[in-house]
Amino acid sequence: MSQWPAAVLFDFDGVIVNSEPLHFRAFREVLAEEHIELSEQDYYADLIGFDDRGAFKHIFEKIGKPLEPKTLLRIMTRKSEVMMEQIYKEHYHALPGVEELVRGLWRNYPLAICSGALREEIEVMLEGISLRDCFSVIVAAEDVTVGKPDPQGYLMAAGLLADKIRKPIRPQDCLIVEDAPMVIRSVKAAGFRALGVATSYFTDKLKDADWIVKTLNPDEVLEKIPELKLMR
Numbered sequence: 001m002s003q004w005p006a007a008v009l010f011d012f013d014g015v016i017v018n019s020e021p022l023h024f025r026a027f028r029e030v031l032a033e034e035h036i037e038l039s040e041q042d043y044y045a046d047l048i049g050f051d052d053r054g055a056f057k058h059i060f061e062k063i064g065k066p067l068e069p070k071t072l073l074r075i076m077t078r079k080s081e082v083m084m085e086q087i088y089k090e091h092y093h094a095l096p097g098v099e100e101l102v103r104g105l106w107r108n109y110p111l112a113i114c115s116g117a118l119r120e121e122i123e124v125m126l127e128g129i130s131l132r133d134c135f136s137v138i139v140a141a142e143d144v145t146v147g148k149p150d151p152q153g154y155l156m157a158a159g160l161l162a163d164k165i166r167k168p169i170r171p172q173d174c175l176i177v178e179d180a181p182m183v184i185r186s187v188k189a190a191g192f193r194a195l196g197v198a199t200s201y202f203t204d205k206l207k208d209a210d211w212i213v214k215t216l217n218p219d220e221v222l223e224k225i226p227e228l229k230l231m232r
Contacts, residue, residue: 004227005193006173007161008105009154010135012115014048014179014200015216016102017092017125019117026082027055030075036063048200049180051116051147052076080118087124094129095199097217102134104218104230110165112137112157114176116148137161149182151190175225177216181205195225 013019024043031038036059046062047055056075060067086092105111111134115122119140126132137160139153146152154176162169171191178184179200185208187194196209197216206212211224218230 004173005109005175006167006169007110007112007158008175008177009112009114009157009161009192010102010177011179011183012113012122012125013117014095015177015197016094016098016113016131017129018095018199019087019092019121019125020044020048020200022083022086022091023117026079026086029082030079031059033078034075036065044200049116049149049183051141052079052118053141054116054147080121083118083121084124087121087128090128092125092128094131096215097220099129099131100232101216101218101221101230102131104232105228106134107231108229110137110161111135112139112161114139114148114153114157116141116153118142136164149180149186151187151192154187154192155190175228178209179206181208184208195221 010016013023024040027043028038046058050058053076056072057067113122113135117140119142122138122140137157139157141147144153144156158169158174174192176187176192176194177197178194179197181201184194184196184206188208194209196206196212198206198212198214203212213220213224222228
């Protein structure tokens with residue numbers, strides 16, 4: 001395509017908003033009800049990049065405890081309830097630089113969100129930081145058959161954006177903005193180019209990304225990717 005990127009696809013938790021602490025507290029509360037302890041260190045080391053289903057499966061497999069389908073459904077429902085309680089208390093905010101960067105990109109590129117979070121969580125928080133209007137496509141956990149770190153969601157997001165602009169968008173035409181190392185590796189293998197944001201991990205963990213920034217401050221991003229066009 002004549003312009004790169006043709007589209008920008010964002011992760012949500014830990015990239016757009018500081019919601020990882022909310023997810024940690026929700027997971028910890030729900031798991032405590034199942035007599036399973038989750039430390040903050042274990043959450044950030046093991047669970048960033050998973051959707052809720054994948055995270056619960058990973059935890060139960062790690063401790064060797066069987067997870068029946070009815071139990072998984074129950075704890076996923078409970079986790080969503082706890083998460084929404086926290087969101088409605090407004091214990092979150094846009095991460096540094098996000099509002100200016102997203103608004104600047106929105107004028108020039110189609111934007112999408114691809115997240116392992118549930119749609120309701122994403123929609124409410126986007127409204128809370130006044131950025132909902134910038135994203136014409138949202139792919140949430142319930143929209144895919146295989147959750148993150150699998151690239152299915154990002155491939156779906158690119159396809160939906162292509163439908164909206166009525167032009168083909170290939171993986172190599174997209175810039176993905178992610179904070180999870182295992183997701184970055186996955187999308188790179190699928191042909192995407194990735195900007196790693198060191199909000200949840202130190203920069204040395206993001207070495208598979210094409211570019212790495214500490215924040216999404218527009219000046220920092222443009223220093224790494226000068227071809228991006230921002231309206232400021």
